[in-house]
Amino acid sequence: xxxxxxxxxxxxxxxxxxxxxxxxxxxxxxxxxxxxxxxxxxxxxxxxxxxxxxxxxxxxxxxxxxxxxxxxxxxxxxxxxxxxxxxxxxxxxxxxxxxxxxxxxxxxxxxxxxxxxxxxxxxxxxxxxxxxxxxxxxxxxxxxxxxxxxxxxxxxxxxxxxxxxxxxxxxxxxxxxxx
Numbered sequence: 001x002x003x004x005x006x007x008x009x010x011x012x013x014x015x016x017x018x019x020x021x022x023x024x025x026x027x028x029x030x031x032x033x034x035x036x037x038x039x040x041x042x043x044x045x046x047x048x049x050x051x052x053x054x055x056x057x058x059x060x061x062x063x064x065x066x067x068x069x070x071x072x073x074x075x076x077x078x079x080x081x082x083x084x085x086x087x088x089x090x091x092x093x094x095x096x097x098x099x100x101x102x103x104x105x106x107x108x109x110x111x112x113x114x115x116x117x118x119x120x121x122x123x124x125x126x127x128x129x130x131x132x133x134x135x136x137x138x139x140x141x142x143x144x145x146x147x148x149x150x151x152x153x154x155x156x157x158x159x160x161x162x163x164x165x166x167x168x169x170x171x172x173x174x175x176x177x178x179x
Contacts, residue, residue, distance in 0.1 A: 003047075004038040006061065010054040011036075024053040069094075086112025086162070089179060102177035106170045108133065108162035116159040122175045124158070126150045131168025134161040154178075 011021050011032075018032045025032075027046070034040035035050075042050060044058075051061050078091040090105040106114060108131070116136075126135070132145040138156030143163060152158070154174075162168045172179075 002038060003041070004036045007050060007054070008036040010051075010056065014054055016054075021050070021053060025049050082115075085115060086110070087114055091179070097177040097179075099177065101173050101175040102179055103171065103173045104179050105129075106160065106172050108160065108168040108170070110162060110165055110167065112168075113161040114159045116157050117154065117178060118157055119155050120176075120178060122154060122178070124150075124152050124154050124172070124174050126160070126170050126172040129169040129171055131162060131166060132164040133168050133170060134163045136161060 011018070016024075018036070019029045021027075022029045022032045025046075027050075031040060035042055047061075048058055051057055072093055076092075076094050078094065079088060080091075081088045086109040088107040090107070092103055092105055093099070096102040108114070126144075127149045128144050128146050130146050132143065135142040135144060135150050135152070135158070137152055137154075137158045142150065144150050160170060160172070
């Protein structure tokens with residue numbers, strides 16, 4: 001096991017510099033650098049302190065049995081229909097609300113629309129799989145049709161509406177999770 005490389009990944013994941021990590025652990029930046037390059041080995045006590053500053057512990061650090069799913073099947077999809085608003089949300093990645101981004105398939109019946117979402121941090125991306133839609137952001141309305149995509153920072157109230165007869169289907173990805 002490459003302890004140094006794993007500590008470096010955790011440090012970067014936590015948006016810390018070597019100096020910031022060293023300050024938190026009361027170690028020198030040089031020692032952190034040596035550990036990350038596997039030129040020095042920390043004692044169990046020092047490693048435990050380092051891991052605590054990185055938001056983990058010895059047990060989780062050495063547990064390589066993390067087996068995350070990569071491919072999801074149709075059985076994994078969670079579906080929620082809102083007949084009043086004329087839409088169906090398909091959560092295509094299970095438990096994606098715990099991830100950085102949340103992809104869904106939004107199906108809009110004729111005249112259907114998504115719930116209006118309040119402004120929030122993050123980004124929104126979508127790809128129109130079928131039909132035509134309106135993307136309403138604040139007082140502005142944008143149109144997109146099959147094969148087109150949209151991207152915006154959700155600093156204003158926003159929603160998506162079906163802009164044509166028939167059904168519209170959109171792959172919609174939000175970060176952070178918001179659906």
